[in-house]
Amino acid sequence: MKFQKPKGTYDILPDDSAKRNFLYQKIRTVCNNFNYSEILTPAFEKTELFRRGIGETSDIVSKEMYSFNNDEFTLRPELTAGVIRAYLENNLYNISPVTKLFYIANMFRRERPQAGRFREFWQFGIELIGSNDVHSDAEVICLGVQLLNEFGLLNVTTKINSIGSPAERSKYLEILKEYLISYKSDLSEISLIRLEKNPLRILDTKDSRELEILSSAPVLYDYLSTDTKRRFEKLLAILDNLNVRFETDYRLVRGFDYYTDTAFEIHSGELGAQNSVLGGGRYNNLIEQFGGKPTPAIGFGLGIERLLIMIGKSNYKFSQKNNPDLYVGYTDETAQNFAFGIAIKLRISGLKVEIDFLNRSVKSQLKEANRLNVTFSIVIGENEINSGFVELKNMHDGKSLKIKLSPNEIYNFISKYENETSTTGNA
RNA sequence: GCGGGUAUAGCUCAGUUGGCAGAGCGUCAGAUUGUGGCUCUGAAAGUCACGGGUUCGAGCCCCGUUACUCGCCCCA
Numbered sequence: 001m002k003f004q005k006p007k008g009t010y011d012i013l014p015d016d017s018a019k020r021n022f023l024y025q026k027i028r029t030v031c032n033n034f035n036y037s038e039i040l041t042p043a044f045e046k047t048e049l050f051r052r053g054i055g056e057t058s059d060i061v062s063k064e065m066y067s068f069n070n071d072e073f074t075l076r077p078e079l080t081a082g083v084i085r086a087y088l089e090n091n092l093y094n095i096s097p098v099t100k101l102f103y104i105a106n107m108f109r110r111e112r113p114q115a116g117r118f119r120e121f122w123q124f125g126i127e128l129i130g131s132n133d134v135h136s137d138a139e140v141i142c143l144g145v146q147l148l149n150e151f152g153l154l155n156v157t158t159k160i161n162s163i164g165s166p167a168e169r170s171k172y173l174e175i176l177k178e179y180l181i182s183y184k185s186d187l188s189e190i191s192l193i194r195l196e197k198n199p200l201r202i203l204d205t206k207d208s209r210e211l212e213i214l215s216s217a218p219v220l221y222d223y224l225s226t227d228t229k230r231r232f233e234k235l236l237a238i239l240d241n242l243n244v245r246f247e248t249d250y251r252l253v254r255g256f257d258y259y260t261d262t263a264f265e266i267h268s269g270e271l272g273a274q275n276s277v278l279g280g281g282r283y284n285n286l287i288e289q290f291g292g293k294p295t296p297a298i299g300f301g302l303g304i305e306r307l308l309i310m311i312g313k314s315n316y317k318f319s320q321k322n323n324p325d326l327y328v329g330y331t332d333e334t335a336q337n338f339a340f341g342i343a344i345k346l347r348i349s350g351l352k353v354e355i356d357f358l359n360r361s362v363k364s365q366l367k368e369a370n371r372l373n374v375t376f377s378i379v380i381g382e383n384e385i386n387s388g389f390v391e392l393k394n395m396h397d398g399k400s401l402k403i404k405l406s407p408n409e410i411y412n413f414i415s416k417y418e419n420e421t422s423t424t425g426n427a
Numbered sequence: 428g429c430g431g432g433u434a435u436a437g438c439u440c441a442g443u444u445g446g447c448a449g450a451g452c453g454u455c456a457g458a459u460u461g462u463g464g465c466u467c468u469g470a471a472a473g474u475c476a477c478g479g480g481u482u483c484g485a486g487c488c489c490c491g492u493u494a495c496u497c498g499c500c501c502c503a
Contacts, residue, residue: 007494058501059501059502060501060502063428064501064502078502107503109501111500111501112428112429112499112500113495113496114496114497114498114499115497115498116503117501118503123503125503201501255501255502265503272497273497273499274501274503276502276503279502279503301503302503303502303503304503329461331461361456361462362463363457363461363462364456364463365462366462366463366464367462367464368463369462369463370463370464371463377462379461379462391462393463395463395464398463398464
């Protein structure tokens, strides 16, 4: 019986984990510069938390959650709800009126897998809690844009909209519904269902005929209050000043119930049908809804797998692999004992060292050393043990020199060599 | 939940009108004793996804199942 991974999951193999760690490191650097602190919350929460936060009628809550223990708990399908729960439970608002958090975490949704969509997937996300200042909107968007810039991703589009308050939206929805009903016979089956369930989402359609109908449909933006519109225009001006490239998209909407005002997404042409790599927005009512004082907040989530796809299709080069410094070869069992001792000592002093476990021929051991792209190799046998000297071979240029067979000598030589080559910079 | 595509060696894939299961890469072993890369020689490695059917004969044709994959929906 051979086991298989669950549908929609994947194994992160050594090559992948190296790339991911590099990516995470870059994310942490950007977050550090913007002064966001990392937060980690449990992988599962009370089911009720997601029901209340994301919205009972959303697709996620109604059919995509992994719940267990009689529906008491659910594997997190997103992280904003959990972070806000932690924020309130640990009274983080008492430390400072503004809290800036980020996370890199896995989450779970029972969706049909396809390109760039998984049942277990990772998101990097940030939450800026405690300010409704329009500059905080700008900061959050800038952080996302900056991160993509770090990887030289140019084929992206940042789209921004304001979806106003729930009150402003419901007024508009009635009018939109009325308008669409007059075109009922031209609408697709799916859109007819949406018309009842969630008319706002019809704006997302890709059907050309429906796009035509929508081109003269009432626009949500026109139904927002003057205050909301002025706030939005102020945000656009700030982004303009910062030379952030964006497009306003009055048809951009969000899937979760908790969003208010600013909504934004970053799309990429490198992705398939799931072309959104980053999505976020303001949620000024969620914290109050979770029993806290009314507190404004804004954040986004970025799909790690989608980012990796984009980077993979660009010509971005991940930084060089971290190869072993030294391969310790040996000729026979007596020599192996000796060589093994040397290898361990050098590892303890801080070198990256590999040694064979299979008692293979010297030739095979060096082949392996070559495959690992080690910088230096030594081979220890009777001669070396008796003489106390060993040939230290530079595997890159093939040159070798005799050196005392002692961990100290070897360590000093190799670390000196690496300091010299790293300061002169390598091609 | 609904569609399309695919399934052959560790990986990427050929396999003709149905006639002995293949290549490249990788792995392993050799090419003067204890020294890698290049080259050469050789080897191991397969329930042709699974189960039925047609046929003298099926990797290939037919039916079913499963898995993967790309879309719809939804989202990151």
